[in-house]
Amino acid sequence: MTHNDELLARYESSVLGVFGRPPLVLSHGDGCYVWDVDGHRYLDLVGGIAVNALGHGHPALVSAVSKQAGEAIHISNLFTSPAQIALAERLLGIAGAPEGSRVFFANSGAEAIEAAIKLSRRTGRTGIVAAEGAFHGRTTGALALTHKAAYREPFTPLLPGVSHVPYGDEEALRAAVGPETGAVVLEPVQGEAGVLDGGAAYLRLARELTSAAGALLVLDEIQTGIGRTGTWFAFQQAGVVPDAITVAKGLGGGVPVGALVTFGPEVSGLLTAGQHGSTFGGNPLAAAAGLAVIDTIESEGLLAHAALAGEHLAEAVAALHHPLVSGVRGRGLLRAITLTAPVAAQVAASARDAGFIVNPVAPDALRLAPPLVVTLEQLDTFVAALPGLLDATTAPEETS
Structure with missing residues (x-):
């Protein structure tokens, strides 16, 4: 049993089960990445559901909170x-x-x-x-x-x-x-x-x-x-x-x-x-x-960056021309990759295994709300992995 599994067993016996069983126990983050208790790293493309605007551990936020906590x-x-x-x-x-x-x-x-x-x-x-x-x-x-x-x-x-x-x-x-x-x-x-x-x-x-x-x-x-x-x-x-x-x-x-x-x-x-x-x-x-x-x-000019990065993501996903992708909707860095089949949960699980956190907000849609500090290069790593993640969900049907 992994440390993650041990902690989740304790979670289930102590925390009211309104959220079901979480998939991960996260220990810390840095920038746009988070780590679980077993040391696996993930690119956080959900950002605490649009909460972690500056990512994790941003010096300005850490400094402000630390200073205020002391006062x-x-x-x-x-x-x-x-x-x-x-x-x-x-x-x-x-x-x-x-x-x-x-x-x-x-x-x-x-x-x-x-x-x-x-x-x-x-x-x-x-x-x-x-x-x-x-x-x-x-x-x-x-x-x-x-x-x-x-x-x-x-x-x-x-x-x-x-x-x-x-x-x-x-x-x-x-x-x-x-x-x-x-x-x-x-x-x-x-x-x-x-x-x-x-x-x-x-x-x-x-x-x-x-x-x-x-x-x-x-x-x-x-x-x-x-x-x-x-x-x-x-x-x-x-x-x-x-x-x-x-x-x-x-x-x-x-x-x-x-x-x-x-x-x-x-x-x-x-x-x-x-x-x-x-x-x-x-x-x-x-x-x-x-x-x-x-x-x-x-x-840090993050308003303009959010607009630019969101368009970059939408264009990059569209350029894949993948048959399971029907489009990208939303604005700025609040986006949904829409799918032609209700496989969002499977894609999100595969993405997590590959080191990416996305949200299957609907059966046919993946929500992305990454920190506003996310780089184009970080977004590109997800886009590059996406075809494989999508193909993995269709592979069983193709071979059956």
């Missing part, structure tokens, strides 16, 4: 800190938020969505429109917005008033938004659904409809934000100004942090003192991490 990790929401104030200012700046905009700090994406739900309720309306295929989190409020039946059904009844419309369907969105709608909540690119891009026109329509109806437009940038799609936030590519965005994942580079950013004084005034809170949200450690991530993305 103060937690001070509660009875007080604030210079780091929290600075991170709020930086988020408002990179979001291009107008005067009067504000930030609420949480610890995760689901918590940011919960704050957005409260914001919506403060409009005096109870209707929320979300999209089919949406994933907004697993807390019960966020779960009401999430669409997948397997996630929802064991915990019904959920928050009432939520309706789901086909993602990207303009007519369905028109029909759903009305006088009882408090908010429309959309992901610019749906990650868990298989990296589906709603497109700029869809977001612009959502802005038009919500403005006309007096409803809020809340854009879930938890996976797409902080440079993942080649701009600070994906909504910036559509030329719209939302009423609020939710942020998490890449913001802390691995340190848990989330945020609700409200745009303009009218929206920011909907939640007042005592109506929401978080014990840990915006603590000095998380804030220092968020500042380090934003500063490093800016100083």
Whole structure:
């Protein structure tokens, strides 16, 4: 029995089994690589599901977190800190938020969505429109917005008033938004659904409809934000100004942090003192991490790199002309390699054996969300290995 197997046996006897049995026990990482406890190295092309924006062990993040840990990790929401104030200012700046905009700090994406739900309720309306295929989190409020039946059904009844419309369907969105709608909540690119891009026109329509109806437009940038799609936030590519965005994942580079950013004084005034809170949200450690991530993305030119590397990956995969590959979708370094057969899980397992971590997000799609620091050469090593990985899944059928 390997050390990995021994530890997984202990895992199964001590950790609640909501994730099933993980395939690996990882011990450490460096840059875009991680190692398991048996010493095997893997190119991490998932990045903690779009979390490890700077990879593993980036000096700027390590330095910022280490310094802050030596000064103060937690001070509660009875007080604030210079780091929290600075991170709020930086988020408002990179979001291009107008005067009067504000930030609420949480610890995760689901918590940011919960704050957005409260914001919506403060409009005096109870209707929320979300999209089919949406994933907004697993807390019960966020779960009401999430669409997948397997996630929802064991915990019904959920928050009432939520309706789901086909993602990207303009007519369905028109029909759903009305006088009882408090908010429309959309992901610019749906990650868990298989990296589906709603497109700029869809977001612009959502802005038009919500403005006309007096409803809020809340854009879930938890996976797409902080440079993942080649701009600070994906909504910036559509030329719209939302009423609020939710942020998490890449913001802390691995340190848990989330945020609700409200745009303009009218929206920011909907939640007042005592109506929401978080014990840990915006603590000095998380804030220092968020500042380090934003500063490093800016100083290292990682927005442009994410756009360039994502296009390079898409073109390289397309150039393989492999019969099992139907295309590459997504933006920046949030991509899905789409397959002509439901073999994504097998390909991901073969990739792991070959030293690559990818995510079979759908039966016919492999999600890649590598650190923004991934090099073109590192991506090329995966592309070079991909035909063999694909061929391995079809070999049994060909010889049967």
